[in-house]
Amino acid sequence: MAGPAVGIMEALRPNSLEELHASIANAGKQKRLPSIVRQLEEFVQQQQICQERCVLRLRERASHEAGLVPSGNLPGSSRPSTSTGDSQEDDARTFVSRAVHQRFAALDGQCSALCGRRLAHLVVGSAA
Structure with a gap:
């Protein structure tokens, strides 16, 4: 086992003083x-x-889509807005806002793949 390792080390060793100085x-x-x-x-x-x-x-x-909840009466409600209607509207806004942000948060991970494909031309030899 020591034979091949010693042979490799000997091959890497400088043969002369000039070769040693040049490598240093x-x-x-x-x-x-x-x-x-x-x-x-890049x-x-x-x-x-x-x-x-x-x-x-x-x-x-x-944020823009979460703000698109219509104000006033909720669809399907025949009652005018009251304090209870306002809380229903707030609940609807909160629900829609959460749903929209959750949907868009799922898309965040796709930004990496999208940008990778868009910029693949920057690396020579890659398939675009």
Whole structure:
């Protein structure tokens, strides 16, 4: 077992003093990252921005739709608004608001997939 490991270590060892000095001199230099790393960084940054905008638009749309409950009498009610009618209206608004926000919250997770598809062209070699 020690034989192959020693052979690999010997192959990595510098053969001369000049080779040792050259490897030490090159060790501190920053190597340039491959272009795919830059592309992935740009993709991730753009995807985060896209997701934030998507979620913000969904929340704004949810707030708008939650406010679309008609004021006045509730549908199917023949009584004029009274204090009891007002509490029914408030209950209806609360119910609709919760339902709308719940529906749009379920869509939040789709922002990631949507933005990923929209920005796939930023990574070279990916299938668009």
